[in-house]
Amino acid sequence: MGAMEKRATDKLKERFGDAAVLELKEFRDEVTLVVRSELIVEISRFLRDDPELQYNFLSDLCGVDWPGRPERFEVVYNLYSLRHKSRLRLKVRLPESDPTVASVSEVWPTANWHEREAYDLYGIRFAGHPDLRRILNPDDFGNFPYRKDFPIR
Amino acid sequence: MAVSERMILNIGPQHPSTHGVLRLVVELEGETVVKITPHIGYLHRAIEKLCETKTYHQCIPLTDRLDYLAPLSNNLGYVLAVEKLLGLEVPRRAQYLRVLMAELTRISSHLIWLGTHAMDVGAISVFLYTFRERETTYDLFDLAHGARMNVSYMRVGGLARDIPPEFATRLKAFMDEFPARIDEYETLLTKNRIWLNRTRGVGRLGAADAVALGVSGPNLRASGVDWDVRRAAPYSAYDEFDFKVAVGQNGDVYDRYLVRLVEMRESLKIVRQALEGLPDGPVIVDDPKIAFPARERLSRDMESVIHHFKLVSEGFSPPEGEVYVSIEAPKGELGFYVVSDGGPNPYRVKVRAPSFVNLQALPKMAEGRLLADLVAVVGSIDIVLGEIDR
Numbered sequence: 199m200g201a202m203e204k205r206a207t208d209k210l211k212e213r214f215g216d217a218a219v220l221e222l223k224e225f226r227d228e229v230t231l232v233v234r235s236e237l238i239v240e241i242s243r244f245l246r247d248d249p250e251l252q253y254n255f256l257s258d259l260c261g262v263d264w265p266g267r268p269e270r271f272e273v274v275y276n277l278y279s280l281r282h283k284s285r286l287r288l289k290v291r292l293p294e295s296d297p298t299v300a301s302v303s304e305v306w307p308t309a310n311w312h313e314r315e316a317y318d319l320y321g322i323r324f325a326g327h328p329d330l331r332r333i334l335n336p337d338d339f340g341n342f343p344y345r346k347d348f349p350i351r
Numbered sequence: 352m353a354v355s356e357r358m359i360l361n362i363g364p365q366h367p368s369t370h371g372v373l374r375l376v377v378e379l380e381g382e383t384v385v386k387i388t389p390h391i392g393y394l395h396r397a398i399e400k401l402c403e404t405k406t407y408h409q410c411i412p413l414t415d416r417l418d419y420l421a422p423l424s425n426n427l428g429y430v431l432a433v434e435k436l437l438g439l440e441v442p443r444r445a446q447y448l449r450v451l452m453a454e455l456t457r458i459s460s461h462l463i464w465l466g467t468h469a470m471d472v473g474a475i476s477v478f479l480y481t482f483r484e485r486e487t488t489y490d491l492f493d494l495a496h497g498a499r500m501n502v503s504y505m506r507v508g509g510l511a512r513d514i515p516p517e518f519a520t521r522l523k524a525f526m527d528e529f530p531a532r533i534d535e536y537e538t539l540l541t542k543n544r545i546w547l548n549r550t551r552g553v554g555r556l557g558a559a560d561a562v563a564l565g566v567s568g569p570n571l572r573a574s575g576v577d578w579d580v581r582r583a584a585p586y587s588a589y590d591e592f593d594f595k596v597a598v599g600q601n602g603d604v605y606d607r608y609l610v611r612l613v614e615m616r617e618s619l620k621i622v623r624q625a626l627e628g629l630p631d632g633p634v635i636v637d638d639p640k641i642a643f644p645a646r647e648r649l650s651r652d653m654e655s656v657i658h659h660f661k662l663v664s665e666g667f668s669p670p671e672g673e674v675y676v677s678i679e680a681p682k683g684e685l686g687f688y689v690v691s692d693g694g695p696n697p698y699r700v701k702v703r704a705p706s707f708v709n710l711q712a713l714p715k716m717a718e719g720r721l722l723a724d725l726v727a728v729v730g731s732i733d734i735v736l737g738e739i740d741r
Contacts, residue, residue, distance in 0.1 A: 225672035226435050254562055257677065258686055258703040276675045276688060276703070280562065280576070283583045287675065308565030311711045334392035334740060344400050 202284035203229040206251050213244055220291075228287060235273075235290035235299045242305040245277060245286070253277040253286060256306035259313060261320035263346045270294040271322055275302070292322065301327040319344035357385065360722075364393045368471050368726045371736035373710075375725075382722050387714045391707075394740035402700040406666025407433050407507055408643075410697065415501040417702060417738040420463050423449075423456040423492075424680040425738075426505035431586055432676040432687035433507045436669040439641065443630040445509040446588040451625035452495070452504065453587075453678075454618040455522075458529075459488040460681035460733075461611045461618075465536060468608075468730035472549045477539050484532050487525050494518055507667075508642045509635025519626060526623055533615055540608070550604040554716040554728035557602060564715065565708040568683025569610045570732060574602030580679035591628075592621050604731040611733075641667055666695040675703075682706050682733055704738035 199207075207229070211219055214237055221232035233241055245253040258276040269291035277286045290299050301324035303309040313324040314333040321342035324330055332339060341348055363374035372393035378386040398417065402410045414429045415422035427449055434441060441449075466481035489499045495514045496502040504511050540546045556566065561574040571578060579596040581589045597613035599606030635642045643662055644655035671693040677686035683705030690699040709732050717728045 226438065226674055228674055230673065256565055257684060258675070258688060258701065260688060260699075260701040262690060262699045274688065274701075276686065280578055285675065287673075306565065307563045308708055308711065311707065332392075334395040336392075343397065350400065350404055 199224055199229055200227070200284065202251075202279070202282050203286055206245060206253070206284075206286055207231060209248060209251065210241060210244070214241065228285065230287040230289055232289045232291065235292060238288070238290055239300045239302055239305065241288065242275070242302045245288075246305055251279060252281040253279045253284075254306075255280050256302070256308050256312075257285075259302075259309050259316065261316035261322050261344070263320060263344065265346050267291075268293070271297045271320060273299055273316060273322060297321060298323040298325055300325045301330075303327055318342075321345070356380075364390075368729060370467065370729065370734055373729075373734065373736055373739075375713075375729075377722070377725065379722060384718055384720055384722055384725055387718055387725070389710060389713060391710070391736070392740050394736045396741065398741045399700050399702060402697050404696060406662075406695055407669070407697060408662070408666060410700065411505065411507075412501065412503045414702075415503055417704060417741060418460075418680065418682060418685070418706065418735045419500060419737045420735055421456045421460045421681045422500060422502050423452045423504060424460075424678065424685060426503065427453050427587065428676065428678045428680065428685045428687050429689075430505045430507050431678065432674055432689045433669065435674045435676055436672060436689060436691050437507070437641065437667075439508055439636060439638075441509055441587075441636065442633050443588070444513075444632045445634045447625045447629050448510055448514065448634060449505065449587045450589060450592065451622050451629075452492075454621045454625070455488055455491065457618045457681045458615050458622075459485055459492075461615050462488070464611065464681075464730075464733040465608075468727075468733070469540060469546075471726050471730040472546070474540065474543070474546060477536060480532070480535060480539070484525075484529060491518065491522060491525065494521065506635055506642065508638060509633070513634045522622070522626060526619060526626075529619055530616065533612060537612065541612075547605065549723075549727055550608060550731070552601070553604045553720065553724045554731055555601065555603045556712055556716050560715055561602065561712065564712045566683070566712050567708065568679070568681070568705050569597075569607055569614060570683065570709050570712070572597060573599035573606040573610045575600050580677055580684055584677075586676070586678060592624050594618075594621050604727050607731045607733075668693055668695045677703065680705055682735065682738075683709060685738075702738065702741055704741060706732075706734040706736075707739045707741075710734050710739060 223230040255278040257278050262272040271292040275288040316322045318332040358379045360377045363369040364372040374390040376388040398413050414425040417425045462481040462485040466478035469477035493499050496504040558574045577598045594617045597610045639658040648655040669691045673690040675688045677684045686703030688701040692698040717725045
């Protein structure tokens with residue numbers, strides 16, 4: 199793990215407690231932090247604003263479907279710090295019964311369309327989103343086509 | 352006080368100034384744009400979901416169809432992500448050729464942007480010039496890849512084939528004439544009064560807004576933010592090339608124009624360095640579990656036939672894991688988030704398309720301005736709906 203990712207992890211644990219980070223994964227020098235979903239906005243704001251971190255650029259946000267897991271949906275946040283040239287990945291896990299997480303569009307306005315897309319394709323709801331409409335599919339589409347149980351043909 | 356009446360104007364999805372199938376619902380007060388609501392998705396083909404049903408190799412042709420004006424950049428971003436999943440090192444010659452092709456693609460993409468953008472604003476002749484040079488780049492792609500647009504030239508582990516001997520000669524001829532061609536475009540536009548009036552101070556986007564909205568590429572740099580993935584996180588041997596990152600100041604349509612013109616000149620410098628410093632050696636890894644065997648071996652070597660059969664019918668299975676790899680595509684940060692569950696098909700492929708993100712900044716740039724400015728601003732963002740809708 200690079201110095202920046204380590205610093206971010208330590209600071210997050212220090213600020214929000216060890217229990218805020220549910221899991222830490224490292225693969226090919228990339229660090230993924232699975233965090234408690236109810237803390238996502240506070241964690242995002244902290245990572246963006248802390249002067250030693252400054253993850254001010256949300257490169258990407260997307261959903262992933264893992265049917266069969268106790269918490270079926272993941273929302274993945276790929277962050278970047280323009281200042282420190284460092285990447286960090288956050289993740290929250292959401293149950294199928296209520297796939298809702300707070301919107302980070304207040305923290306990174308770019309999240310607006312990404313969250314609309316994750317809603318459109320996976321049915322993940324983003325509480326507090328200013329305009330949570332479908333974005334790629336028609337409004338009356340009625341399905342969430344990127345879910346694994348939506349047939350490809 | 353006069354009573355103002357708002358008019359709703361629908362632009363697109365079929366309209367030349369929307370550069371594809373973008374639809375904009377624009378609220379107007381007189382000629383002033385009050386609100387813009389972009390509608391996208393008309394070109395949605397579920398490319399990311401289709402990838403989940405294919406082997407890692409079979410996804411490459413799908414990436415051609417994202418930003419179809421820069422297929423080689425899409426190829427590159429995708430194969431770099433898969434190679435990172437595999438932990439694969441690519442031969443040096445392939446790395447250099449990838450850089451060469453990616454930069455030629457940047458030139459080609461910028462030429463189309465310049466021609467169509469200038470045409471939107473009323474300078475029709477520029478289009479005729481830029482499409483002349485764009486044709487030369489496509490001839491070069493045709494020569495090296497066997498196709499003009501949907502090239503699918505890159506492979507996991509390297510390239511489909513080496514460049515033919517005549518490629519270098521033709522490329523050199525292009526490199527010799529192109530700087531003078533850019534000068535020609537500049538004589539038509541850079542100091543042209545009409546062009547200046549239509550572009551300077553129009554569609555401004557401040558640095559803080561650009562970062563908050565995730566804007567990248569020439570649009571971000573025109574706003575004064577010096578961030579280029581090739582420089583910040585060099586991939587495919589970019590750290591061995593000497594080039595300048597163009598940065599603007601005002602974040603308006605004019606600065607986006609200037610930044611891209613400098614980028615074309617810098618790309619040409621990189622192409623020249625890549626061609627002159629091109630290392631010898633293979634263009635794909637020597638790993639029969641990953642790379643397809645050479646065509647001629649299939650008729651005399653049973654083992655190659657077996658490897659080929661296995662690769663086509665099953666593919667390969669990277670270890671369980673996830674990567675996010677991004678490159679500096681002509682339009683900005685092109686990212687691939689690829690998740691492997693250890694099987695032969697990607698579990699999830701998410702394309703971070705620069706046009707998708709950049710388009711989101713359109714209301715910020717054009718609201719409160721004149722309708723005619725909206726056309727200039729849309730052109731200046733340089734969007735391709737193929738990667739917005741995916």
